[in-house]
Amino acid sequence: MCGTWRHGNASRNLKSDLKAGCKEIEISANESTLSIQGSITAKCTRSSSIPLESNPLQNQSHFCVFWEPLLDLMIVEVNGKKYTLCESHGLQGTCCTDLSLEDQKTATLYGIENGSIHGDTISYNVMELYRFRGDTINCKEKFCDEASQKRSGANMIEEVVMKSNKTGRVDLPCAQSTIIEIKEGFTGLNFTLPAPRTVAPNMTPTVYLPSCLKSQSRITSKVVCTYYKDKSLFQRGSSDAVLLDDIVGLSVENEIIKNLPEPVRIRFHHSALPPNLSRRCVSWDTRRDNEVKWRYDGCETVKIHDTETECCCNHLRYFAILVQVEQKATVRHLEALTFITAVGCAVSLVSCLVLFYWLCKRRKGKDQSLLVHRGLVVATFFLCLCFSLTSTLANTENETVCKITGTLLHYSLLSTLCWMIVEMFHTFFLVCCASSSNLPSWVFYLSGFGIPALLVCRLLSIGDFYGLRKIMLSEDVTSLYFMCWMLDSDNSRLAHYIIIIGLLSVVVSSGIVMLFFVATKIRNRPEWRKNRMVFFSIWGLTCLFGTTWGLGLFSFGPLSEARFCLFCIINSCFGVFHMLRYYALEQMKKRCELSLDGGSGEADSKCSAFVYERHHL
Template sequence: MKQTPKTVKMWIITCLLFTLVLGNDRVFKMCGTWRHGNASRNLKYDLKTGCKEIEISANERTLSIQGSITAKCTQSSSINLESKPLQNQSPFCVFWEPLLDLLIVQLNGKNHTLCRPNGLQETCCTDLSQEKQETSALYGIVNGSIYGDTIRYDVMEKYTFQGDTINCKKKFCDEASKKPNGAKMIEEVVMKSNKTGRVDLPCAQSTVIEMKEGFTGLSLTLPAPRNVAPNMIPSVYLPSCLKSRSTSKVVCTYYKNKTLFQGGSSDVVLLDDIVGLSVENEIIENLPEPVRIRFYHSPLPSNYSRRCVSWDTRKDIKVNWRYDGCETVKIHDRETECCCNLLTYFAILVQVEKKATVHHLEALTFITAVGCAMSLVSCLVLFYWLCKCRRGKGQSLLVHRGVVVATFFLCLCFSLTSSLAKTGNETICKIMGTLLHYSLLSTLCWMTVEMFHTFFLVCCVSSSTLPLWVFYLAGFGIPAILVCRLLSIGDIYGLRKIMPSEDDTSLYFMCWMLDSDKSRLAHHIIIIGLLAVVVSSGIVMLFFVATKIPNRPEWRKNRMAFFSIWGLTCLFCTTWGLGLFSFVPFSEATLFLFCIINSCHGVFHLLRYYAIERMKKRCELSSDGGSRGSVMLQCRDDEGV
């Protein structure tokens, strides 16, 4: 008789569910169709410990499972099958999971658990292979199959399978290590073991915790192999918000072996300790209170950094470590805590990544110190010169003084940052880093103001109508607003460590922006953005003036105006423009040029103003005869430049 479509559909769905639940290729799965009579039927079983054989047989009234294959389960009984079948045949499957000592018979879409899980078995009977089969004339098993592969299509009275006694845990770990989702397999089988407390495997040690009504959170130290020192075992804090049902289980697994987690980027190294957390039948993320995992490890080299990462096996079959979802808290050099707001089948670990190093740091530091000292003296001389100057437009002198003052404080802050950083005072270093960043932004803003102001004078040959407070706002106010905004975000400024080289253990300390994601983002948006404005505006203005001068007769005698724009462009674009190209292959040579030119920035300012004054004096001395009046007018106009 043929099966109804409804029965077939139910059978297919149930088989798929069992494939998902018991889905690893070590599960024994024998299926077929039991051809029986129309009288009452029963399921008979007689199971004993050992590893002799298992017989699956059927006749007119009885489907029988008997043999010696279990580790601890001893069961013998008969189940009356109440419902009368609509036809004289019933589909069935026998599932055997030796690691769990679990045996289930599925008959007409209904599950009959003959042996329930009783922990993970050390020694078990597995690798069942067919030994013999007996034929029957009318009643028995039709279309018998193993793992979906048909053995016989005709009616068979009995199938007999023999197994081998093996170390079940070891074999399971060997198979899990070969699978990309091996960690997930381990957590699933521990969850199905029907045990609470400690569960040991050669490849992992787990703790199964039952979260009952009134669960208020729990701190625990994970189980670990005997060879691990007690003070090096990770600890976990589970918040109360993990429990979403009346009763649920959470599995905390400790992996001392990284074999299951090989893969991902080749430029990172995983620490030996890895922790996996999963909750029974739950996908948990965006927790209001984070799960905290604390790792204990040996002190890391100074040129290594620590980051907590996670791998969600629901999203990636292969190993793919992610930084999102976990925050790294560095307790001290031997202890790191990971605070994570998501929880499912994933591992949490500490990532070790080499920091960027700076070669020839000692030479670069010496060059910068000498250049900053020369710039400080040059800025003082130039500021005194500008204050004593009686000629020129008021706005122009204001802009010149603003650039000099900003450059002076930038060199002063940079000269003090290393000495203050060595004190180790976090508050002082945070203040110093803030001042250094502010003086750098102020210098870039005043350079941009001078670039546009000079260009305006050259093009219009007249004084700007802008009030003086606009220049102060652009040079000092805008940087103050940006720095205050960064201070409100927090964790931007502080002690920064720089490695001289990969082989050198001595560190260079400075008070600057921290090596964090927020600080790097602020650096690229603000500093690199202002550098791009200074460099691009200088190039555009130089190009504009150079193309307009040959076409305008009134400018042909005004050599000083072009020289001023050309000097500003070379000074600003060459010095700060190198900062935009420090990532090119010639980075070391670029770094030396950048340090030399920028540390001597104040000296170049002094030389530029001195050259312009010399040109003005020569212009005045050359004024004689009838042309004296026009030349003097030109010189006076050029004084604003």
């Protein structure tokens, strides 16, 4: 209640006489005294007379009486200065509230003018007394009902808990809080949140508060940790994801906490989730969003167990686990594709060994073409080898082994792509210049083996990118396929798109562009008409190495399954294509040598063309 107190110029005082109960309260005023008396408190009993500052030139004062029955708190403000008549005694269960005006008495000169309740004017006349009656109700239940109907309901709960002037456990029907006082020398705290009786103790969340929460500018700080079992305060409009029942709110008195050097850790206990559901830690900042909007940023999800998930967050607000159906990790015909790939990789491993022996035996001395070919064969061999072992090693579920295997698999893939790019540019240089380059050998090794090593080492220095990856069969979501590869995280996906997809794009685009320029360059040469099929066959095989990987860029849409099959078949047989290519050209060379022995003019022309074409390898 607020109003204007019309008084005399003499000394004035604030008189109070308050008792526990729920009978009535009177707010009255005369020439020298503003009086509040009656029985509406839960525990507070107070009788006092407080002298007020006087000003001989002032004959009226503005005042307000604030009553918070849930906290048993009464404050009177006169001319902007606050006087606490009843301190907070914690959150009250039964209290006197719903005060309604029962009686009022008019005055002639001194009293209360322009009396109002919550801004609504009661009377503009000068009144000597206002009398209010209240009802005894369950304050906690009413407060929770009001909070659940407002968007800022969760904030209301934390604010009233902070005002309760307590430390330790504070119970409400809609939430259970713990108030922790942080003092000098705070080194961190790990504790279990309080929970209602209906929840098993081992199912309540646990919270770790790091030492960096201690403010440098305050001697003591209060941290409110609230456990919400009822998620009606945090309704979310989207239907593709669901919040788990447990929600935890963390806040520090009069401070905004973000970008913590050491994260706050909240461990949630929940029932086992089906394999087709993903779980991620989310947070909602009421100061950032007026409506409930759960965000992934600022929190890292750590899956401790099938029934335990830990959220490591660098800020304080409201935290929960969001679950949704995971569609992207589901693959159709995964077992068939895995078998096809295993067979293809086995054949490619044998082909790479045979081809490498052939290239080493074929010619001695320094030959840059053979150096590039051998580099690509070695990278392809290790790619097929790592991919063949990844599922076997992943089934052991050893995190260290899987991390090493995933790192080697990623390195061998990047090395293969880099050597493919080196092969294409080297061949293009030979066709355009009709001679070998003078680049030192270490440039080729650096491009094929060194650059991928730098990229992988950079990823390892940033964070955890590699480990155990689980993929589900869409035919049976209860079955999981394990492989050692890049983890399913935002950073890993970003690295995948930037590095792998970037290199694939370079391979495919460079193969197409170079084929166009080569065809344009040799089109007007005299040997074109007789040997154009030979040129296209050689360059067709070269571009095949790039375009097959291009299938990976377009594995979506109605024909995605067919593209997946082609991708697995062709790329697992990558080593076989290498061997067939060199075998075909070796046969052409032998026929050329036999024709040269015959001495025909036509044979001379064809073999002269082959001498040029042989460099295109």
